[in-house]
Amino acid sequence: MSHGVRRTRTRWQEFRIVAVAFTLSAVGAVTAGVVVSSRNGRALAEAAPVSSFVPIEQVTPNVKAPPPRRSGSAGVFTVDCGTNENGKFSPDNPVAQPGVRNGAQHVHDFVGNLSITADSTDESLAASGTTCRNGDRSSYFWPVVRIDRQANRQTNPVGADADTLRAAGPGTVGCPTVRDKLPAVPARAADEVNRNLALLDRQMAEANRRLVTSRGEGGPNFVNNAILGPLRDKRIATLDRIAIAIGRQSARPTGLVSLADCEVSYDGAHAGHHGGAATGGAPSGNVVTPTVNCPTVRDKLRAVPARAADEVNRNLALLDRQIAEANQRLVTTQGEGGPNFVNNAILGPLRDKRIATLDRIAIAIGRQGARPTGLAALAWCSLNGAGSGPAPSASASAGGELPGVQGPNLEIAGNVGAILRPTRVQIEYRGNPTTKVVAMPRFLRALTGESKPTSRGPANARASWTCSGFTDRLTDRYPICPPGSQVMRVHDFPSCWDGENIDSANHRDHIRFPDAATGACPAGTVAVPQLRIGISYNIPLDVQRNGQYQLDSFPEENHNPASDHNDFINVNSTRQMAKIVNCVNAGRRCG
Structure with missing residues (x-):
């Protein structure tokens, strides 16, 4: 069941105007949201202005659920996946930016699947452990909320002018890498595949040239369109x-x-941001979950004999699962052992497994043709994302990795301050008011909200902020809650599936929202259980009133509350999804 929200006014435009006292045309307008602060001598996105906070009592009730019909499905299935007690934080976004490490440029809370990273495969997700009590291996993740007690303390913060922002550059187009995601490429297909891989590189280079040569052209949606x-x-x-x-x-x-x-990433926003002391008060005590960094193998196998392809692919999938198992161990064993624990208990065994698997790949190819040499050198893995040390260069954005988090508060691209752990995360699968629901396909990707309403436009943005006791109203501003009430985010996901695809090029076309007034799905789609995630926070009242809590965001968004979003990969088993569907269609409350 979807919230129907009557928007009495849209605040994202006002937010942008307040956050930045100037505008640039075309691409420049996109970068205008990035303001350089002098705090600690680092380039930071400015805090959300006080005008982006609102007492919840001033928000008109606007949540109206569509009326249920007898043909509908009114049940609710609840899943308890915890509140990220394991501390699985990451700037990856495996749904919107698969294969791009640190691609979100802000930190996410992850619950559910323990091994997920930007490089996860469906097979590795299915083999993972989970924080969900019912065994649900799905991944649920959203931007963290931070307290930054330095925010909004200056009435006239030092900022860059338009010329400075223009000098930061037009941004860089970055695309997910492809060669290292392919299965074994049969020898007879290798030339054609390589021609198209080269074409992908030329297409991205052409787009980057267009960013430079078209600066100043068009309106605010020019880059996207x-x-x-x-x-x-x-x-x-x-x-x-x-x-x-x-x-x-x-x-x-x-x-x-x-x-x-x-x-498009604006790597100038990272300039000078290399960690150091926390800026938002006492360090939060969080430690970014490190991940295993192994040499890629798929892109080293350029032409595999067709008769060996199946066996090679089985072993490539095994390599993915081995990495996933190691990543899961890194989450579940935090704090265990001495200084050599990770090397002896995780990286060492992983290396041994990879040596054996790589040898089997070489043998399989060697039975049908020339045996590849040098694969054993790909067995050694290391850690990345440890929250210290030099970040990747900005140019890495075109090749699958952006700068990572730094410092004790996991700061990245102007997202500073102590990370708040939710006091409660409520995950619900809900029905449809007009019809029975069918099962979600396994590995379905879905997202809700718009992470870049300033640069992409607000069409996909959804009001998500409220307070406990006031869930009859949602706002796209940060709420100030009365005493005894907690700050909340409520995310409803699209639930009208096209019946065929688990993802789409823009990660939206394969699953759409039902009609806000009736709850009916668009023609050509079928209703699946609608995911709703409610996240609650205990934020001191003075922090709320002073405008000192904020959402992690892309640097050009300046913590815009309208950039709130949530992502999901369904890894429920067929049996578990059947339980969800039966519960929802029977009108029961289960979980």
């Missing part, structure tokens, strides 16, 4: 040709469409 949109369409066609070429000789790869969408 004239550069990123056409690039996505070209990548869809090229990825399809790659899949067809491989499919002529062996099993056709699926899921490549997830790699079609690209982002």
Whole structure:
């Protein structure tokens, strides 16, 4: 069941105007949200202004649930996945930016799946452990909330002017890497696949040239409509040709469409941001969950004999699962052992497993052709994302990695202050007021909200903020709650599935929202259980009134509360999803 929200006014435009006292045209307008602060001598996104906070009592009730029909499904299935007690924090976004490490440029809370990273595969997700009590291996993740007691203390913060921002550059188009996501490429398909991989590189280079040469052109949506949109369409066609070429000789790869969408990152926002003392008060005590960094193997196998492809692919999938197991161990064993624990208990065994698996790959290929040499050198893995040390260079954004978190508060791209752990996370699968629901497909990707309403426009933004006791109203501003009430975020996900795809090029077209007034799904879609995630926080009242809590965001958003969003990958088993569907369709409350 979806919240129907009557928007009495939209605040994202006002937020942007208040946050930045100037505008730039076209691409410059996108970068205008990035303001350089002198605090601690680092380049930071400015805090959300006080005007983006509102007493919840001043928000008109606007949540109206569609009336249920007899044909509808009114049940609710609740899942308890905890409140991120394991401390699984990451700036990866495996739904919107698969394969791009640190791609979110802000930190997410993760609950559920323990091994998920930007590089996870469906097979590795299915083999993972979970924080969910019912065994649900799905991944649920959202931007963290921080307290920054330095925010809004200056009435006239030092900021950069438009010329300074222009000098920071037009941004860089970054796309998910493809070669290292492919299965074994049969020898007869290798030339065609390589031509299309080279074409993907040229398409991205052309888009980056357009960013530079078109500065000053068009309106606020110019980059999305004239550069990123056409690039996505070209990548869809090229990825399809790659899949067809491989499919002529062996099993056709699926899921490549997830790699079609690209982002513009503004790496100037990272300039000078290299950790150091926390700026938002006492360190939060959080430690970023490190992940295993292993040499890629798929892109080193350029032409595999067709008869060896199946066995090679089985072992490539095994390598993915081995990495996932190691990542899960890093989460579940935090604080255990001495200084050599990770090397002896995680990286050492992983290396031994990889040596054996890589040897089997070499043997399988060698039975049908020339045995590859040098694969053993790919067995050694290390850690990344430890929260200290030098960040990757800004140029890495074009190749699959952006700068990572720094310092004791896991700061990244202007997101500073102590991270708040939720006091409660309520995950619900709900029905549809007009019809019975069918099962979600396993590995369905879904997202709600818009992480970049300033640069992409607010069409997909959804009001999500409220206070406990006031859930009859949602706002796109930060709420100030009365004593005894907790700050809340309520995220309703789309629930009208196209009946075929688990993802789409823009990560939205395959699953859409029901009609806000009736709850009915659009023609050509079927209702699946609607995911609702409610997140509660205990934030001191003075922090709320002083405008000193804020959402992690992309740097150009300046902690815009309208940039709130949530992501989900369904890894429920077929049996578990059947339980959810039966509960919801029977009108029961289960969990």
